Amino acid sequence: MALPRYRDIAEQLLAAIARGDYPPGGRLPSVRQLAAAFAVNNLTALQAYRWLEQQQRVEARERSGFYAVQPEERPRAAEPPAPPPGTWVHVDDHVANLLSLSGSNIATQLHMAECDDSLYPSEELARRLRQKLLRQPALVGAHLPNLERHALFRGLRQLADGCQMSLAADELTVTNGCTEAIQLALRSLTRPGDVVAVETPVYFGLLQTIESLGLRVLEIPCTPNEGLSLEALAFALRQGPPVRCLVVVANFQNPTGALMPDDNKRRLVEMMRRHAIPIIEDDVFGDLYFGAERPKPLKAWDRDGNVIYCASFTKSFAPALRLGWFSGGSHHRRMERLKISNSYVTSSLLQATMAECLNDGMYARQVVQLRKALKTQAHRLQAAVLAAFPLGTRVIAPQGGMLLWVECPEPVDTLQLLQQALAASISFAPGLVFSAEPRFSQHLRLSAGMPWTPQLETAIDRLGHMAKDLQRR
Numbered sequence: 273m274a275l276p277r278y279r280d281i282a283e284q285l286l287a288a289i290a291r292g293d294y295p296p297g298g299r300l301p302s303v304r305q306l307a308a309a310f311a312v313n314n315l316t317a318l319q320a321y322r323w324l325e326q327q328q329r330v331e332a333r334e335r336s337g338f339y340a341v342q343p344e345e346r347p348r349a350a351e352p353p354a355p356p357p358g359t360w361v362h363v364d365d366h367v368a369n370l371l372s373l374s375g376s377n378i379a380t381q382l383h384m385a386e387c388d389d390s391l392y393p394s395e396e397l398a399r400r401l402r403q404k405l406l407r408q409p410a411l412v413g414a415h416l417p418n419l420e421r422h423a424l425f426r427g428l429r430q431l432a433d434g435c436q437m438s439l440a441a442d443e444l445t446v447t448n449g450c451t452e453a454i455q456l457a458l459r460s461l462t463r464p465g466d467v468v469a470v471e472t473p474v475y476f477g478l479l480q481t482i483e484s485l486g487l488r489v490l491e492i493p494c495t496p497n498e499g500l501s502l503e504a505l506a507f508a509l510r511q512g513p514p515v516r517c518l519v520v521v522a523n524f525q526n527p528t529g530a531l532m533p534d535d536n537k538r539r540l541v542e543m544m545r546r547h548a549i550p551i552i553e554d555d556v557f558g559d560l561y562f563g564a565e566r567p568k569p570l571k572a573w574d575r576d577g578n579v580i581y582c583a584s585f586t587k588s589f590a591p592a593l594r595l596g597w598f599s600g601g602s603h604h605r606r607m608e609r610l611k612i613s614n615s616y617v618t619s620s621l622l623q624a625t626m627a628e629c630l631n632d633g634m635y636a637r638q639v640v641q642l643r644k645a646l647k648t649q650a651h652r653l654q655a656a657v658l659a660a661f662p663l664g665t666r667v668i669a670p671q672g673g674m675l676l677w678v679e680c681p682e683p684v685d686t687l688q689l690l691q692q693a694l695a696a697s698i699s700f701a702p703g704l705v706f707s708a709e710p711r712f713s714q715h716l717r718l719s720a721g722m723p724w725t726p727q728l729e730t731a732i733d734r735l736g737h738m739a740k741d742l743q744r745r
């Protein structure tokens with residue numbers, strides 16, 4: 273059987289080291305140079321280095337690169353390589369700094385996965401909330417009445433049917449955002465110190481949640497084209513530390529925007545079932561597709577309750593309502609009990625109003641408009657970035673969601689770029705916050721949630737010029 277591409281690259285590097293092309297202690301090509309030499313993306317090149325690291329044939333030196341290791345430092349053949357431990361997460365400070373930009377007076381804010389207010393039906397929602405409260409004032413003082421609960425669950429199950437996912441009515445729980453659903457799933461599956469497999473790059477909010485629960489991560493490469501690498505995951509499950517669960521965004525991943533192909537989704541669900549490792553699926557962007565059809569969630573292939581499905585209306589309908597939900601499969605009951613200790617209940621007024629919006633078609637209408645706006649905005653933003661940024665900048669056209677993942681050519685450092693951008697009143701999320709390890713220093717994530725304006729066009733142009741200046745230095 274042919275070797276996976278990263279192994280093939282690793283074997284060729286080993287041969288080059290053996291030939292003496294790189295003496296012991298000698299510096300190896302950078303990840304970017306290796307990727308260019310083999311015409312692969314950086315993550316595949318990084319995967320090759322990670323594998324060689326595990327074999328103790330190369331050594332990573334912080335901020336310096338990879339170096340060939342002295343042959344005598346290699347373990348004896350009989351000794352199996354030690355499984356790489358998971359990584360403790362320390363992103364809280366970086367993320368807090370980034371979040372603090374939201375309350376600032378930065379003129380062009382592109383650092384969050386958010387849309388402009390004008391794209392949400394805030395006035396119509398305010399009117400409905402007012403009416404609901406006037407008609408049913410008891411909603412502020414009581415639990416959600418059964419009539420409304422059934423209406424809400426009917427609406428949620430219709431959404432699920434629309435993406436070929438059939439959910440049992442007694443396996444639905446409403447939460448305060450998708451964040452609470454994911455937190456409950458992690459709390460129900462793990463103990464402090466456990467290792468959770470995540471994508472890399474990964475949504476920094478998930479890293480924060482993982483950090484707060486005292487968990488470690490095992491980062492599995494995720495590419496803008498296909499999402500999570502199943503090959504890398506299979507390898508990590510064979511060679512790595514025991515993994516308690518996997519958290520994955522198969523539809524329009526944050527930050528890469530990747531949409532996992534259906535066949536990979538099916539294979540992923542099957543692989544994790546075989547390993548008896550639960551999947552926590554985050555489908556918060558699933559309704560924001562640009563194509564003809566709503567992509568299926570992993571849960572659509574789940575036959576034995578191994579997938580915990582988590583979603584919310586934060587991105588697609590009303591960010592500040594903080595309404596999310598989960599269907600936890602065989603883990604549902606435990607998660608439901610944990611919800612009580614976490615936040616007890618979710619606002620009855622908001623749930624009852626959401627039920628109405630789902631059942632009378634308002635949600636569906638709003639999402640059609642939002643999808644149209646996001647598709648146009650994302651394409652304009654991508655074109656503007658490619659026109660303004662240095663030659664060699666890479667951006668994959670997103671197929672949904674509201675994010676653009678930009679890879680700048682060497683030696684652009686996006687933390688440096690951010691400092692300059694902030695001085696020009698422009699913000700974005702630097703690549704560094706999307707990993708627990710020092711990675712993605714040449715990447716940045718831009719929000720495509722802002723309507724296209726001359727001010728935005730000028731901001732992207734300025735950002736591109738700053739990146740060009742950094743590249744020339």
Ligand SMILES: Cc1ncc(COP(=O)(O)O)c(C=O)c1O
Pocket residue numbers: 385448449450451452475477521525526554556583584585586587594595596
């Ligand atoms: C992938 C992903 N999951 C979850 C969330 C948070 O969802 P919520 O605001 O519903 O808690 C975000 C927000 O950016 C996200 O990007």
